[in-house]
Amino acid sequence: MIYASKGRRWEQNMIQLSQLKLKIDHTEEELKALIAKQLKLPLSQITDYKIVKKSIDARKKKELSYVYNVEVTIQGEDKLKKRIHSPGIIFGERPTYQFIPEGRKELLNRPVIVGCGPAGLFCGLMLARNGYRPLLIERGDEVDKRVKAVEGFWSSNELDTESNVQFGEGGAGTFSDGKLNTLVKDAAGRNRKVLEVFTEHGAPEEILYFNKPHIGTDRLREVVKGIREEIIALGGEVRFRTCLTDIQLEQGRVTGIELNHKEQINCQVLVLAIGHSARDTFRLFHDRGLKLTPKSFAIGVRVEHPQELVSKNQYGELFHKLPAADYKLAYNSSTGRSVYSFCMCPGGFVVNSSSELGGIAVNGMSNHARDERNANSALIVTVTPKDFPIMEPGMEALAGVEFQRIWEKKAYRAGRGLVPVQLYGDLCNNRESATIGHIIPNLKGKYTLANLNECLPDYVTETLIEGIKTFDRIIPGYADEEAVLSGVETRTSSPLRIERNDHFEADITGIYPCGEGAGYAGGITSAAMDGIKVFEAIGSTFSNKGICI
Structure with missing residues (x-):
């Protein structure tokens, strides 16, 4: 793989300031004044x-603050370097992502990407931006049709097994909180690149700097549509309602x-x-000889509490002034x-x-x-291949797939569909609930009162109750007996790994496993x-010249 400056392009003439703290109701002028104070400069010398x-x-709930890291452009940076020495002030550069494909192997046919979730879309976008004209196939619908199919399922309980919350343009994340934070450390700047691509296609600029960025399901739908349209404009192709049903192999390599x-x-x-x-x-992959390995994941329930309970516990009486x-x-x-807790959704829906x-x-x-009335989160318990x-x-x-199916079928029977x-x-007392309490479920889809002890392993329910x-x-009130x-x-994650x-x-x-x-x-x-990493692997091996469509 060939990177520019090991994956970084340096932006010059920049000063980085960190840990600038202001009250939550501060003004823009107060932030700029604090920047000037930290740099010991007049406001007029700060250009941007x-x-x-x-x-x-x-x-300190009575002294809630916003904390900022900022990049500052000033006049006379060289003079400032000589007189300012602080661990919170860094002169110079911020890395940005750059990759130069230098593969030389002839690629006779365009790359094919199976799946239009985040991994597939970003792999496809980067290939398209570099002249590889990929073909993306997706078993579900494009996002607008998919939304209609999902909303129809929630209202009628008639499931389309090819286009639903799991399958379709954007992947399962399209119907989520749209969280964009990750624990993955990446010195090459891929994380930032992902956020920049999202903003290029309509995501709010705030995701570039919020500590816990999120788009939301409503905004994410437009973003994935924009990415698809760019792929097509660059010579790629995207097909929906198209399922991979077989793989042709010859002498240990994919041919069709x-x-x-x-x-x-x-x-x-x-x-x-x-x-x-x-x-x-x-x-299919198993039958065609790909090496698959079962892996641990987690199962459990969704729990709902009033959002006010969560926000007040976190922020105190000033919670209404904050997200x-x-x-x-x-x-x-x-x-x-x-x-x-997992995939916690403030002000959201269970689906x-x-x-x-x-x-x-x-x-x-x-x-x-x-802005919905309830907060919800998965509460899940780790399971390992020993439990399968x-x-x-x-x-x-x-x-692991069979393990998931067993408990999903039990849930179907417990809820009578x-x-x-x-x-x-009632979970604690192992009895079916007779009525809803003061917390009203905010649930997309039809539901019924039941006993979840019937559709979870005993060791999971015991662990959930203790947790x-x-x-x-x-969070006082979390163990409210009427929590839903x-x-x-x-x-929660894949039950296996494609090695x-x-x-x-x-x-x-020729086969590149990718993503979640x-x-x-x-x-x-x-x-x-x-998805970007897989693009880099392809670009490091194959040339984009001579591709037949």
Whole structure:
């Protein structure tokens, strides 16, 4: 791989200031004055500044503050360097992403990307921007049709197994909170690149500097549409309602693919950017000899509380002056298992996210405004391959998939085809809830009162109950007996990994596992970053000259 300055292009004539703290109701003039004070300069000498990070300091609830990191452009920077010495002031540069494809191997056919979630879209976009004219295939609908199909499912309970919350343009993240923070460290600047691409296609500029950026399901839909349109404008192609149904192999390498059981396409480079719910495609990969490995994930429930409870606990009486608060909770229980919050959605909805007939799965989502009455979060418990069912010889790699199915089917039966909902107090007493309490479910999809003990392993419910009691010490009221639980949350991450080497290829030459479904990401941003990495691997090997369409 060839990078410019090891993946960085340096922006000159810039000063970075960190840890600038101001009250939450400060003005823009006060921020600029603080910048000038830190640099010991008159305001007139500051020509421009840009916020690069913004977070909330809520440690003192009566003195809530915003904390900023900024980049400043000034007149006379060289003189300032000589007299200012502070760990909070850095002169010079911020790295930005740059990659130069220098592959020389002839690519006879355009790259094919399976899946239009974040990994597939970003791999496709970067290939398109560099002249590779990729073909992207997606089993579900383009985003506008997909939204109609999903909303129809929520109102009628009639599931389209090909276009739903899991399948379709944008991937499962399209119906989520649209969180963009990631724990992945990346010196090459891919994280920033992902955020910049989102803003180029309509995401709010604030995602470039908020400490915990999010788009929201409503804004994300327009962003993914814009990315698709750019791919097409650059010579790529995107096909919807198109499913990968077979792979042709010769002497350990991919030579072609079958689409929708009828169309044959020659293929030299195949990117597998499927989501974590493409179970029939996992089976295809298994049958064609790709090396799959079962991996740990987590299952549990969605829990709903009033958003005011969460925000007031986080920010105190001034909570109404700030965005809806989130939380992150974790506990190692006496059962030996971890329970933790996941994909927390401030001011959002619980959603029926099922993708198979006869099974129920739930997730959460928020609009950009996060202004719904309830906060919700997954509360999930770690499960490992030791918990998975015993499979027929040779089928062990798919044991995690079968584990998910077992509990989703039990949820379907417990809810009689609807999302099973239970109050926390009734979960503790192992009884079906008879009525809703003061917390009204904010749920997209039809639901019914049930007993979630019937659709979760005993060790999961025991761990959840212990965890919720513990979390009540952190957020008083969290263990409210009328807190609403919905089940089951099983699609937290891929139940397997498609093995790949250091060049991002599977054990079959030309196949590139990518993103969350392949087991290499967890969330929108990390999946998009993995898509960029796979593009780099392709660009380091193959030339874009001579591609046949």
